[in-house]
Amino acid sequence: MASLSQQPEHYSKRILLVVIGMTPQIVTETLYKLAVDSDPIYIPTEIHLITTEEGANSAEIALLGTANDKGWFYTFCDDYKISNIAFNKDNIHIIADTEGQFIDDNQSSEHNKIASDFITNKIKEFTQDNSTSLHVSLAGGRKTMSYYAGYALSLYGRWQDRLSHVLVNMPFMNNENFFYPRPKAQRFVVNNHHYSTDEANIILSNIPYVRMRYQVPEALLEGTAGFQETVAQIQKFNQPPSVALCIKQRKIAFNGVALKLAPADFAFYFWMCKRKQTGLPPLILDADEFMSEYLEAYAHFTNPHGGNFEKVEIIANEKSAEEQKSWFEARKSTLHKKIIKTLGDNLAQAFLIRLVEHEKRTAFQIEIAAKRIEIS
Numbered sequence: 001m002a003s004l005s006q007q008p009e010h011y012s013k014r015i016l017l018v019v020i021g022m023t024p025q026i027v028t029e030t031l032y033k034l035a036v037d038s039d040p041i042y043i044p045t046e047i048h049l050i051t052t053e054e055g056a057n058s059a060e061i062a063l064l065g066t067a068n069d070k071g072w073f074y075t076f077c078d079d080y081k082i083s084n085i086a087f088n089k090d091n092i093h094i095i096a097d098t099e100g101q102f103i104d105d106n107q108s109s110e111h112n113k114i115a116s117d118f119i120t121n122k123i124k125e126f127t128q129d130n131s132t133s134l135h136v137s138l139a140g141g142r143k144t145m146s147y148y149a150g151y152a153l154s155l156y157g158r159w160q161d162r163l164s165h166v167l168v169n170m171p172f173m174n175n176e177n178f179f180y181p182r183p184k185a186q187r188f189v190v191n192n193h194h195y196s197t198d199e200a201n202i203i204l205s206n207i208p209y210v211r212m213r214y215q216v217p218e219a220l221l222e223g224t225a226g227f228q229e230t231v232a233q234i235q236k237f238n239q240p241p242s243v244a245l246c247i248k249q250r251k252i253a254f255n256g257v258a259l260k261l262a263p264a265d266f267a268f269y270f271w272m273c274k275r276k277q278t279g280l281p282p283l284i285l286d287a288d289e290f291m292s293e294y295l296e297a298y299a300h301f302t303n304p305h306g307g308n309f310e311k312v313e314i315i316a317n318e319k320s321a322e323e324q325k326s327w328f329e330a331r332k333s334t335l336h337k338k339i340i341k342t343l344g345d346n347l348a349q350a351f352l353i354r355l356v357e358h359e360k361r362t363a364f365q366i367e368i369a370a371k372r373i374e375i376s
Contacts, residue, residue, distance in 0.1 A: 006159040008133035009042045015126050016044035018137040019119070019149045020051045024059040025179045026139045028076050030166045032180040033204035034135065036080050042135060046086035047073075048093060048126070050119055050149070056092045062179075064089065072179040079183050093122060116148040120230070123152040127213075133160040138207070139167075154209050155230060163207040172200045214344065233257065241350035242372035245270055250301060254351050259342045263301035264308065265335045270375070271297035272353055272366050277373045282356050282363030285325050291316035332364075 008014065016034065018027050027049065034042040049059055064087075065071025073087055095118045126134050136153050138146040153163050171190040172178045178188065181200045188195040212234070236255040244253040250266040251258050261269070271294055275283065283290055295309075295316055302309050315327050332353055340348040354367050366373075 007040075008135060008160050008162055009040050011131060011133040011160060013046070013129065013132040014042060014044045015132055015134045016047045016137070017122070017126060017134060017149075018047070018049050018139075019145050020049055020059060020139075021055050021145075022058055023139075023174055024055075024062040024072075025174070025176075026137065026166060027059070027063055028072050028179040029168060029202050030137045030139065030164070030204065031073075031076060033166060033202050035082055037202070038204070043082060044085055044135070046091065048091045048122070050093050050095065050122060050145070053094050056094045059092055060089055063087075076180060093118075095119075112144055115145060116152075119145065119148045120152040120155070123149065124156050127156045127158060127161065130158075133162075134158075135162045135164065138163065138165050150207070150209065154212050155234075156213055157209065157211050158213060159211065163209050165205045165207060167203045167205065169199075169201040171195060172197075214346070237347050240372060241368050242374070243273065243351060243368055244374040244376065245273060246376055247300070254339070254343055254347075257343060259338065261335075261338065264298065264312075264331065265338065267298040267301045268294065268331050268335055269353075270301075272364070273368075273373050273375065276366050276368065277370050277375065279370070282358040282365035284358060284361050284363045285328060286321070286361065290328065291324055 016031065018030060020026055027047065031044070031047070034044070049056070051059060061071070063071050063073040065074065077083060077085065095115050123134070123136070126132065134153075134157070136149055138149055150163060153161060157163070167173075168178075171193070172188075172195075175190065178197070178200065181197050181202070185196045185198040188197055233256065236257075239255060242255055245251075245266075246253075247270070249260065250263065251260045252266070252269060253259075272283075274297065275293075291312075295312060298304075298309060298312060312327075315324060319327075336348075336352050339351055342348075343351065351366075351368065353364050356363050356365055356367075358365075
């Protein structure tokens with residue numbers, strides 16, 4: 001269960017993001033359930049829409065109004081005495097390609113890719129600030145648009161973010177004249193049948209979703225990869241762990257996700273990989289002359305006559321065994337932090353230097369299979 005601080009309504013910045021097609025009513029229906037008819041209530045501080053060019057035009061007129069009509073959004077705010085929700089034309093985001101051409105028909109595979117990347121990037125953007133909570137509504141738009149929004153929230157959603165779908169009973173569903181139940185009931189006519197808006201029943205279904213954010217490599221969260229590229233990268237981690245070390249660039253690719261390291265860190269991981277690749281047993285710090293091994297590796301990646309190299313030489317030649325062990329632990333810890341920052345805590349575990357038992361003694365090794373270690 002989420003802690004009190006993770007409850008969406010407690011965040012200072014609360015974003016409602018609605019994916020819509022040609023039914024702008026979904027925005028006010030969702031807003032009604034969140035801000036009026038829920039316990040606890042969730043009043044957004046800003047509203048954003050994702051839609052096509054045609055949907056944007058319809059939403060702007062219906063919700064924001066024209067010179068002679070203030071629109072249903074403003075009517076809603078007046079009816080329920082709600083203020084300070086930021087929502088204007090700039091908050092209606094039209095799906096566009098990389099050249100800025102608006103997309104109306106995302107039935108083609110290319111348009112689907114454009115739509116998926118656009119929606120993913122918006123959700124990634126809205127989940128960057130930890131002082132925000134995000135509520136995503138999937139009720140409108142094409143099925144593919146809803147799918148991409150839901151999947152993108154699975155990739156980037158945090159504990160405080162929510163996903164929902166709004167449903168309205170007949171004859172109010174998708175009715176061009178119904179936007180939400182007003183405080184005073186109104187007469188409603190459909191095909192010469194008379195109804196009261198009191199009969200409207202709006203259901204907001206919260207959709208559980210798997211929050212993969214905490215298992216996704218941080219480099220992907222912070223990068224510019226689109227939807228399909230992100231999914232492809234994550235799929236790589238369903239394969240057995242493998243590492244590829246590029247000596248010239250001092251880069252390590254963990255199942256394809258690259259990390260560039262400083263010479264001391266790269267040399268440390270290179271050294272442990274080389275031991276595993278050549279069939280050496282796990283490293284026992286008490287028994288092995290490990291400092292000389294490390295210095296031999298380090299000399300490949302830094303000036304062996306420079307100050308940084310000399311500092312390690314002093315530890316190897318002049319310090320006690322306990323001080324050398326402390327150096328090993330500190331260097332390992334620094335390296336692990338960088339790997340975890342890149343891959344996230346869960347995915348990083350397979351690539352860390354593990355504590356194992358060898359000959360009834362404490363030892364260290366990389367547990368990746370030797371055949372899946374590539375050094376080039």
